[in-house]
Amino acid sequence: MKKSIFRFGKPYIWAFILAYVVYGCYYFVSDDTPPEWQGDPTAQDQAAVAAAGGPGAAVYNAKCAVCHQMDGQGLPGVYPTLVGSDFATGDPAIPVRIVLNGFQGPIERNGQKFNGVMQPWRNDLTDQEIADVLNFVRTTWGNSAPEIDPATVAEIREATKGKAGAWTEDQLKAAM
Numbered sequence: 327m328k329k330s331i332f333r334f335g336k337p338y339i340w341a342f343i344l345a346y347v348v349y350g351c352y353y354f355v356s357d358d359t360p361p362e363w364q365g366d367p368t369a370q371d372q373a374a375v376a377a378a379g380g381p382g383a384a385v386y387n388a389k390c391a392v393c394h395q396m397d398g399q400g401l402p403g404v405y406p407t408l409v410g411s412d413f414a415t416g417d418p419a420i421p422v423r424i425v426l427n428g429f430q431g432p433i434e435r436n437g438q439k440f441n442g443v444m445q446p447w448r449n450d451l452t453d454q455e456i457a458d459v460l461n462f463v464r465t466t467w468g469n470s471a472p473e474i475d476p477a478t479v480a481e482i483r484e485a486t487k488g489k490a491g492a493w494t495e496d497q498l499k500a501a502m
């Protein structure tokens with residue numbers, strides 16, 4: 327009897343496998359590759375977020391995403407998430423102070439402990455940039471908090487200009 331490659335299984339199984347292989351080859355050589363797959367993925371992400379979020383997204387990508395990540399979720403136990411964060415979305419007095427002077431632990435969020443230090447941005451970001459980046463954070467990833475005016479940032483900048491070191495949680499709660 328003639329030997330057949332089909333002797334280990336039913337012919338339709340081989341037909342399925344062959345169809346998959348053909349489809350896979352087609353998928354790779356076809357020109358349907360989405361454009362996001364080409365070029366530098368980081369630059370692509372940044373361009374997409376910037377397009378979606380305006381000037382605040384550009385500041386976020388440049389200054390915040392390295393720790394809080396592009397999706398705002400932070401890193402477990404290292405950088406807290408900004409998604410649904412009461413401190414990010416609460417009274418403007420809190421997030422503005424955090425960005426101006428930094429923030430240090432220990433804190434606990436969603437059952438996780440953090441004990442890091444966020445640096446101050448007082449000398450790096452203008453009132454407009456701080457308002458922009460916080461408005462991006464406050465209205466992205468499902469967050470929806472009222473916008474912050476650059477004039478509010480200017481007032482808080484002036485009121486806290488003597489502040490030394492990063493804020494602690496107790497100090498921020500007292501500022502609310």
Ligand code: HEC
Nearest residue numbers: 389390393411413414421429430431433440441442443444
């Ligand atoms: C070098 C890493 C780093 C960068 C960059 C950084 N952060 Fe943070 N951020 C932290 C850490 C760490 C904490 C929490 C401090 C702690 O561990 O107790 C924090 C906390 C926060 C919080 C409070 C979150 C909460 O729920 O308590 C906000 C809001 C925030 N950051 C906003 C920003 C924004 C906006 C930027 C960009 C301008 C930024 N961060 C850049 C490290 C960073």
